[in-house]
Amino acid sequence: MMKHKEIERLIQKSLDHETNEEEERALRLHLSGCDNCRKLYQELTQIEQGLGELIEFYPRHDFNDRVLRELNLKKSLAWKKVTVVFAGSWLASILFLVFSPWTRGMITNLLTSTPMLVRLFDKIHVIAVSFGQILTPLAKSFFNPTYPVIGLIFSIVFIYFFSKILHPIRKIEGNTGSPSKRWDLLRG
Amino acid sequence: MENHTANIKELIEEALADNEDACRKILNLYKSRIFSYVYRMIRNYHDAEDITFDTFIRCFKSLSSFDRTRSFSTWLFTIAHNVTIDFIRKNKQQYEYYDERHAAKEDFVEEYEKKKKMERIEEALAKLPPLERELIVLFHKEECSYKEISEILKIPVSTIKIKLHRARKKLRGIIHETPKM
Numbered sequence: 001m002m003k004h005k006e007i008e009r010l011i012q013k014s015l016d017h018e019t020n021e022e023e024e025r026a027l028r029l030h031l032s033g034c035d036n037c038r039k040l041y042q043e044l045t046q047i048e049q050g051l052g053e054l055i056e057f058y059p060r061h062d063f064n065d066r067v068l069r070e071l072n073l074k075k076s077l078a079w080k081k082v083t084v085v086f087a088g089s090w091l092a093s094i095l096f097l098v099f100s101p102w103t104r105g106m107i108t109n110l111l112t113s114t115p116m117l118v119r120l121f122d123k124i125h126v127i128a129v130s131f132g133q134i135l136t137p138l139a140k141s142f143f144n145p146t147y148p149v150i151g152l153i154f155s156i157v158f159i160y161f162f163s164k165i166l167h168p169i170r171k172i173e174g175n176t177g178s179p180s181k182r183w184d185l186l187r188g
Numbered sequence: 189m190e191n192h193t194a195n196i197k198e199l200i201e202e203a204l205a206d207n208e209d210a211c212r213k214i215l216n217l218y219k220s221r222i223f224s225y226v227y228r229m230i231r232n233y234h235d236a237e238d239i240t241f242d243t244f245i246r247c248f249k250s251l252s253s254f255d256r257t258r259s260f261s262t263w264l265f266t267i268a269h270n271v272t273i274d275f276i277r278k279n280k281q282q283y284e285y286y287d288e289r290h291a292a293k294e295d296f297v298e299e300y301e302k303k304k305k306m307e308r309i310e311e312a313l314a315k316l317p318p319l320e321r322e323l324i325v326l327f328h329k330e331e332c333s334y335k336e337i338s339e340i341l342k343i344p345v346s347t348i349k350i351k352l353h354r355a356r357k358k359l360r361g362i363i364h365e366t367p368k369m
Contacts, residue, residue, distance in 0.1 A: 012353040012356065015356065016334075016349070040360075043360050043363075047309065047356065047360060048328055048356075050305055050306060051309060051313075051324060051325075051328035051329055052328055052331075053306065054224075054306060054309065054310065054313075054329055055224075055306065056220040056221070056224050057220065057223050057224045057227045057233075058219070058220050058223060059219060059237045059240055059241075060237065063219060063237070063240075064212055064215045064216070064219070066241065067215060067241060067244045067245065068208060068212065068215075070245055071245065071248050
Protein backbone atom coordinates (compact mmCIF):
# COMPACT_ATOMS: atom_id res chain seq x y z
CA MET A 1 0.00 0.00 0.00
CA MET A 2 1.42 3.37 -1.01
CA LYS A 3 1.67 6.20 1.48
CA HIS A 4 -0.79 9.09 1.21
CA LYS A 5 2.08 11.54 0.64
CA GLU A 6 3.24 9.45 -2.29
CA ILE A 7 -0.30 9.34 -3.66
CA GLU A 8 -0.61 13.09 -3.42
CA ARG A 9 2.58 13.38 -5.46
CA LEU A 10 1.08 11.00 -8.01
CA ILE A 11 -2.14 13.02 -8.12
CA GLN A 12 -0.15 16.16 -8.89
CA LYS A 13 1.83 14.27 -11.49
CA SER A 14 -1.39 13.01 -13.03
CA LEU A 15 -2.71 16.58 -13.22
CA ASP A 16 0.55 17.51 -14.94
CA HIS A 17 -0.19 14.73 -17.48
CA GLU A 18 3.14 13.14 -16.65
CA THR A 19 2.15 9.78 -15.16
CA ASN A 20 2.93 6.55 -16.94
CA GLU A 21 0.56 3.59 -17.15
CA GLU A 22 1.98 1.88 -14.09
CA GLU A 23 1.71 4.99 -11.94
CA GLU A 24 -1.79 5.64 -13.21
CA ARG A 25 -2.80 2.06 -12.30
CA ALA A 26 -1.31 2.39 -8.81
CA LEU A 27 -3.12 5.67 -8.33
CA ARG A 28 -6.51 4.20 -9.36
CA LEU A 29 -5.98 1.24 -7.08
CA HIS A 30 -5.26 3.45 -4.10
CA LEU A 31 -8.11 5.84 -4.85
CA SER A 32 -10.62 2.98 -4.99
CA GLY A 33 -9.86 2.13 -1.37
CA CYS A 34 -9.06 5.52 0.19
CA ASP A 35 -11.84 8.09 0.67
CA ASN A 36 -9.56 10.98 1.65
CA CYS A 37 -7.25 10.63 -1.33
CA ARG A 38 -10.21 10.11 -3.67
CA LYS A 39 -11.80 13.30 -2.34
CA LEU A 40 -8.55 15.20 -2.87
CA TYR A 41 -8.22 13.81 -6.40
CA GLN A 42 -11.82 14.61 -7.29
CA GLU A 43 -11.59 18.14 -5.97
CA LEU A 44 -8.33 18.88 -7.74
CA THR A 45 -9.58 17.47 -11.06
CA GLN A 46 -12.81 19.47 -10.69
CA ILE A 47 -10.75 22.64 -10.10
CA GLU A 48 -8.58 21.79 -13.10
CA GLN A 49 -11.68 21.31 -15.23
CA GLY A 50 -13.18 24.54 -13.91
CA LEU A 51 -10.00 26.49 -14.67
CA GLY A 52 -10.06 25.24 -18.23
CA GLU A 53 -13.65 26.43 -18.60
CA LEU A 54 -13.10 29.90 -17.20
CA ILE A 55 -14.55 32.52 -19.51
CA GLU A 56 -12.50 34.68 -21.83
CA PHE A 57 -12.49 38.42 -21.29
CA TYR A 58 -12.41 40.87 -24.17
CA PRO A 59 -11.14 44.42 -24.54
CA ARG A 60 -13.45 47.06 -25.97
CA HIS A 61 -14.77 46.59 -29.51
CA ASP A 62 -12.50 49.27 -31.03
CA PHE A 63 -9.32 47.65 -29.66
CA ASN A 64 -8.06 46.43 -33.06
CA ASP A 65 -8.61 49.82 -34.66
CA ARG A 66 -6.71 51.58 -31.89
CA VAL A 67 -3.75 49.23 -32.19
CA LEU A 68 -3.68 49.49 -35.98
CA ARG A 69 -3.99 53.26 -35.85
CA GLU A 70 -1.11 53.43 -33.40
CA LEU A 71 0.93 51.38 -35.83
CA ASN A 72 -0.13 53.68 -38.67
CA LEU A 73 -1.48 50.64 -40.45
CA LYS A 74 -5.10 51.58 -40.36
CA LYS A 75 -6.40 52.51 -43.75
CA SER A 76 -6.44 56.21 -42.96
CA LEU A 77 -6.73 56.94 -46.63
CA ALA A 78 -10.30 58.18 -46.33
CA TRP A 79 -9.31 61.82 -46.02
CA LYS A 80 -6.78 61.50 -48.83
CA LYS A 81 -9.41 59.98 -51.11
CA VAL A 82 -11.90 62.68 -50.21
CA THR A 83 -9.26 65.34 -50.83
CA VAL A 84 -8.37 63.94 -54.24
CA VAL A 85 -12.01 63.67 -55.27
CA PHE A 86 -12.73 67.12 -53.92
CA ALA A 87 -9.73 68.65 -55.68
CA GLY A 88 -10.64 66.93 -58.93
CA SER A 89 -14.24 68.12 -58.78
CA TRP A 90 -13.09 71.61 -57.88
CA LEU A 91 -10.71 71.90 -60.80
CA ALA A 92 -13.15 70.31 -63.23
CA SER A 93 -15.95 72.68 -62.29
CA ILE A 94 -13.65 75.74 -62.53
CA LEU A 95 -12.37 74.67 -65.94
CA PHE A 96 -15.88 73.87 -67.10
CA LEU A 97 -17.23 77.27 -66.06
CA VAL A 98 -14.31 79.17 -67.54
CA PHE A 99 -13.80 77.36 -70.83
CA SER A 100 -17.02 75.61 -71.74
CA PRO A 101 -19.16 77.31 -74.44
CA TRP A 102 -22.09 75.41 -72.97
CA THR A 103 -22.14 77.46 -69.80
CA ARG A 104 -23.04 80.77 -71.46
CA GLY A 105 -25.38 79.03 -73.90
CA MET A 106 -27.17 77.16 -71.12
CA ILE A 107 -27.69 80.31 -69.05
CA THR A 108 -28.97 82.25 -72.05
CA ASN A 109 -31.36 79.45 -73.01
CA LEU A 110 -32.61 79.16 -69.47
CA LEU A 111 -33.23 82.86 -69.13
CA THR A 112 -34.98 83.29 -72.49
CA SER A 113 -37.20 80.26 -71.97
CA THR A 114 -38.60 81.53 -68.68
CA PRO A 115 -39.68 85.19 -68.50
CA MET A 116 -39.93 85.01 -64.74
CA LEU A 117 -36.30 84.06 -64.52
CA VAL A 118 -35.45 87.04 -66.75
CA ARG A 119 -37.24 89.37 -64.33
CA LEU A 120 -35.50 87.73 -61.40
CA PHE A 121 -32.19 87.99 -63.17
CA ASP A 122 -32.85 91.71 -63.83
CA LYS A 123 -33.60 92.30 -60.17
CA ILE A 124 -30.43 90.47 -59.15
CA HIS A 125 -28.56 92.44 -61.74
CA VAL A 126 -29.89 95.73 -60.30
CA ILE A 127 -28.92 94.64 -56.79
CA ALA A 128 -25.52 93.52 -57.98
CA VAL A 129 -24.95 96.84 -59.74
CA SER A 130 -25.96 98.69 -56.58
CA PHE A 131 -23.48 96.74 -54.57
CA GLY A 132 -21.02 96.96 -57.43
CA GLN A 133 -19.69 100.25 -56.20
CA ILE A 134 -18.85 98.71 -52.87
CA LEU A 135 -17.85 95.27 -54.08
CA THR A 136 -15.83 96.25 -57.10
CA PRO A 137 -12.43 95.42 -55.57
CA LEU A 138 -13.74 92.07 -54.35
CA ALA A 139 -15.49 91.34 -57.63
CA LYS A 140 -12.29 92.01 -59.49
CA SER A 141 -10.27 89.71 -57.29
CA PHE A 142 -12.98 87.04 -57.65
CA PHE A 143 -11.85 86.38 -61.20
CA ASN A 144 -8.24 86.26 -60.20
CA PRO A 145 -6.94 82.80 -61.23
CA THR A 146 -5.15 82.38 -57.86
CA TYR A 147 -8.46 82.51 -56.00
CA PRO A 148 -9.60 78.93 -56.83
CA VAL A 149 -6.12 77.64 -56.00
CA ILE A 150 -6.24 79.25 -52.55
CA GLY A 151 -9.69 77.74 -52.06
CA LEU A 152 -8.42 74.35 -53.10
CA ILE A 153 -5.49 74.44 -50.64
CA PHE A 154 -7.82 75.62 -47.89
CA SER A 155 -10.21 72.75 -48.60
CA ILE A 156 -7.43 70.14 -48.43
CA VAL A 157 -6.17 71.54 -45.11
CA PHE A 158 -9.71 71.67 -43.75
CA ILE A 159 -10.48 68.07 -44.74
CA TYR A 160 -7.17 66.84 -43.28
CA PHE A 161 -7.75 68.41 -39.86
CA PHE A 162 -11.41 67.42 -39.86
CA SER A 163 -10.38 63.78 -40.42
CA LYS A 164 -7.90 64.03 -37.50
CA ILE A 165 -10.64 65.31 -35.22
CA LEU A 166 -12.82 62.37 -36.22
CA HIS A 167 -10.00 59.83 -35.67
CA PRO A 168 -7.69 61.10 -32.91
CA ILE A 169 -4.41 59.15 -32.66
CA ARG A 170 -3.28 57.69 -29.31
CA LYS A 171 0.43 57.97 -28.74
CA ILE A 172 2.06 54.98 -27.05
CA GLU A 173 4.49 57.29 -25.24
CA GLY A 174 1.49 58.79 -23.52
CA ASN A 175 0.36 55.36 -22.37
CA THR A 176 3.55 54.18 -20.76
CA GLY A 177 4.81 57.54 -19.57
CA SER A 178 2.19 58.55 -17.11
CA PRO A 179 -0.13 55.75 -16.06
CA SER A 180 -1.84 57.79 -13.37
CA LYS A 181 -2.87 60.43 -15.90
CA ARG A 182 -4.00 57.70 -18.25
CA TRP A 183 -6.21 56.18 -15.55
CA ASP A 184 -7.82 59.53 -14.96
CA LEU A 185 -8.54 59.87 -18.64
CA LEU A 186 -9.91 56.37 -18.99
CA ARG A 187 -12.01 56.55 -15.91
CA GLY A 188 -13.34 59.94 -16.92
CA MET B 189 -2.22 22.37 -34.97
CA GLU B 190 0.26 22.25 -37.85
CA ASN B 191 -2.18 24.19 -40.02
CA HIS B 192 -2.56 26.73 -37.25
CA THR B 193 1.23 27.11 -36.94
CA ALA B 194 1.61 27.44 -40.70
CA ASN B 195 -1.21 29.95 -40.74
CA ILE B 196 0.44 32.03 -38.01
CA LYS B 197 3.73 32.01 -39.87
CA GLU B 198 2.00 33.24 -43.01
CA LEU B 199 0.21 35.91 -41.04
CA ILE B 200 3.49 37.04 -39.49
CA GLU B 201 5.09 37.33 -42.94
CA GLU B 202 2.16 39.38 -44.16
CA ALA B 203 2.13 41.54 -41.02
CA LEU B 204 5.82 42.26 -41.58
CA ALA B 205 4.85 43.62 -44.99
CA ASP B 206 2.47 46.04 -43.19
CA ASN B 207 -0.61 44.12 -44.25
CA GLU B 208 -3.44 45.49 -42.15
CA ASP B 209 -5.69 42.44 -42.57
CA ALA B 210 -2.93 40.12 -41.33
CA CYS B 211 -2.39 42.28 -38.24
CA ARG B 212 -6.12 42.31 -37.63
CA LYS B 213 -6.25 38.51 -37.86
CA ILE B 214 -3.37 38.16 -35.38
CA LEU B 215 -5.19 40.53 -33.02
CA ASN B 216 -8.41 38.54 -33.34
CA LEU B 217 -6.59 35.29 -32.65
CA TYR B 218 -4.77 36.42 -29.51
CA LYS B 219 -6.34 39.52 -28.01
CA SER B 220 -8.85 37.75 -25.77
CA ARG B 221 -6.23 35.27 -24.52
CA ILE B 222 -3.74 38.01 -23.71
CA PHE B 223 -6.40 40.28 -22.26
CA SER B 224 -7.85 37.48 -20.08
CA TYR B 225 -4.38 36.57 -18.82
CA VAL B 226 -3.52 40.19 -18.00
CA TYR B 227 -6.93 40.86 -16.50
CA ARG B 228 -6.59 37.88 -14.17
CA MET B 229 -3.26 39.28 -13.03
CA ILE B 230 -4.30 42.92 -12.68
CA ARG B 231 -8.01 42.68 -11.81
CA ASN B 232 -8.68 46.06 -13.38
CA TYR B 233 -10.37 46.27 -16.77
CA HIS B 234 -8.91 49.58 -17.96
CA ASP B 235 -5.37 48.82 -16.86
CA ALA B 236 -5.59 45.34 -18.36
CA GLU B 237 -6.69 46.88 -21.64
CA ASP B 238 -3.79 49.35 -21.60
CA ILE B 239 -1.32 46.56 -20.91
CA THR B 240 -2.81 44.43 -23.69
CA PHE B 241 -2.60 47.44 -26.00
CA ASP B 242 1.08 48.01 -25.18
CA THR B 243 1.74 44.28 -25.54
CA PHE B 244 0.45 44.22 -29.11
CA ILE B 245 2.23 47.46 -30.02
CA ARG B 246 5.50 45.97 -28.78
CA CYS B 247 4.70 42.71 -30.53
CA PHE B 248 4.10 44.31 -33.93
CA LYS B 249 6.99 46.74 -33.62
CA SER B 250 9.46 43.96 -32.81
CA LEU B 251 7.91 41.33 -35.04
CA SER B 252 10.99 41.30 -37.29
CA SER B 253 13.08 40.11 -34.33
CA PHE B 254 10.74 37.18 -33.59
CA ASP B 255 12.51 33.85 -33.95
CA ARG B 256 10.26 31.83 -36.30
CA THR B 257 11.44 28.55 -34.80
CA ARG B 258 9.81 29.51 -31.50
CA SER B 259 6.14 29.42 -30.57
CA PHE B 260 4.46 32.73 -31.38
CA SER B 261 2.02 32.48 -28.46
CA THR B 262 4.87 31.86 -26.00
CA TRP B 263 6.68 34.90 -27.36
CA LEU B 264 3.51 36.98 -27.09
CA PHE B 265 2.83 35.82 -23.52
CA THR B 266 6.45 36.68 -22.65
CA ILE B 267 5.86 40.24 -23.87
CA ALA B 268 2.56 40.42 -21.99
CA HIS B 269 4.25 39.18 -18.82
CA ASN B 270 7.06 41.76 -19.15
CA VAL B 271 4.68 44.62 -19.87
CA THR B 272 2.55 43.58 -16.88
CA ILE B 273 5.57 43.47 -14.58
CA ASP B 274 6.76 46.88 -15.85
CA PHE B 275 3.31 48.27 -15.24
CA ILE B 276 3.12 46.84 -11.73
CA ARG B 277 6.57 48.23 -10.90
CA LYS B 278 5.53 51.67 -12.09
CA ASN B 279 2.37 51.51 -10.02
CA LYS B 280 3.59 49.94 -6.80
CA GLN B 281 1.06 51.83 -4.76
CA GLN B 282 -1.81 50.19 -6.59
CA TYR B 283 -0.26 46.81 -7.26
CA GLU B 284 2.00 44.57 -5.23
CA TYR B 285 3.03 41.71 -7.45
CA TYR B 286 4.54 39.54 -4.73
CA ASP B 287 1.89 40.39 -2.20
CA GLU B 288 -1.30 38.55 -1.33
CA ARG B 289 -3.69 41.32 -2.22
CA HIS B 290 -6.12 41.40 -5.13
CA ALA B 291 -8.84 39.63 -3.20
CA ALA B 292 -11.40 42.21 -4.18
CA LYS B 293 -13.91 41.06 -6.67
CA GLU B 294 -15.08 43.57 -9.23
CA ASP B 295 -18.42 44.18 -10.80
CA PHE B 296 -16.97 43.40 -14.18
CA VAL B 297 -16.44 39.76 -13.25
CA GLU B 298 -19.93 39.43 -11.84
CA GLU B 299 -21.37 40.81 -15.02
CA TYR B 300 -19.89 38.05 -17.09
CA GLU B 301 -19.87 35.13 -14.75
CA LYS B 302 -22.85 32.86 -14.98
CA LYS B 303 -21.88 29.76 -13.15
CA LYS B 304 -21.51 29.77 -9.39
CA LYS B 305 -18.70 27.29 -9.62
CA MET B 306 -16.79 29.50 -11.99
CA GLU B 307 -17.40 32.43 -9.71
CA ARG B 308 -15.90 30.61 -6.77
CA ILE B 309 -12.88 29.51 -8.77
CA GLU B 310 -12.38 33.01 -10.14
CA GLU B 311 -12.60 34.42 -6.63
CA ALA B 312 -10.23 31.84 -5.23
CA LEU B 313 -7.83 32.51 -8.10
CA ALA B 314 -7.83 36.20 -7.23
CA LYS B 315 -6.81 35.32 -3.68
CA LEU B 316 -3.76 33.39 -4.78
CA PRO B 317 -0.39 35.16 -4.71
CA PRO B 318 0.20 36.65 -8.17
CA LEU B 319 3.00 34.33 -9.22
CA GLU B 320 0.99 31.23 -8.30
CA ARG B 321 -2.05 32.71 -9.99
CA GLU B 322 0.00 33.33 -13.11
CA LEU B 323 1.24 29.74 -13.10
CA ILE B 324 -2.27 28.35 -12.70
CA VAL B 325 -3.64 30.54 -15.50
CA LEU B 326 -0.81 29.76 -17.90
CA PHE B 327 -0.86 26.01 -17.23
CA HIS B 328 -4.55 25.25 -16.81
CA LYS B 329 -6.29 28.02 -18.71
CA GLU B 330 -3.82 28.81 -21.47
CA GLU B 331 -2.55 25.22 -21.62
CA CYS B 332 1.08 26.27 -21.82
CA SER B 333 3.64 23.52 -21.24
CA TYR B 334 6.19 23.69 -18.41
CA LYS B 335 8.84 24.55 -20.99
CA GLU B 336 6.76 27.40 -22.38
CA ILE B 337 5.99 28.75 -18.89
CA SER B 338 9.68 28.53 -18.12
CA GLU B 339 10.41 30.65 -21.19
CA ILE B 340 7.72 33.18 -20.33
CA LEU B 341 8.54 33.61 -16.65
CA LYS B 342 12.28 32.86 -16.85
CA ILE B 343 11.94 30.33 -14.03
CA PRO B 344 13.36 26.76 -14.08
CA VAL B 345 10.87 23.98 -14.85
CA SER B 346 11.57 22.26 -11.52
CA THR B 347 10.62 25.43 -9.62
CA ILE B 348 7.49 25.84 -11.71
CA LYS B 349 6.38 22.29 -10.86
CA ILE B 350 6.85 22.80 -7.13
CA LYS B 351 5.09 26.14 -7.16
CA LEU B 352 2.25 24.85 -9.32
CA HIS B 353 1.63 21.88 -7.03
CA ARG B 354 1.57 24.24 -4.07
CA ALA B 355 -0.73 26.62 -5.92
CA ARG B 356 -3.23 23.86 -6.70
CA LYS B 357 -3.43 22.83 -3.08
CA LYS B 358 -3.73 26.42 -1.99
CA LEU B 359 -6.51 27.02 -4.51
CA ARG B 360 -8.37 24.00 -3.18
CA GLY B 361 -7.93 25.31 0.37
CA ILE B 362 -9.30 28.75 -0.58
CA ILE B 363 -12.30 27.21 -2.34
CA HIS B 364 -13.01 25.20 0.82
CA GLU B 365 -12.83 28.34 2.96
CA THR B 366 -15.15 30.30 0.65
CA PRO B 367 -18.76 29.89 1.77
CA LYS B 368 -20.97 28.34 -0.88
CA MET B 369 -23.52 30.75 -2.38
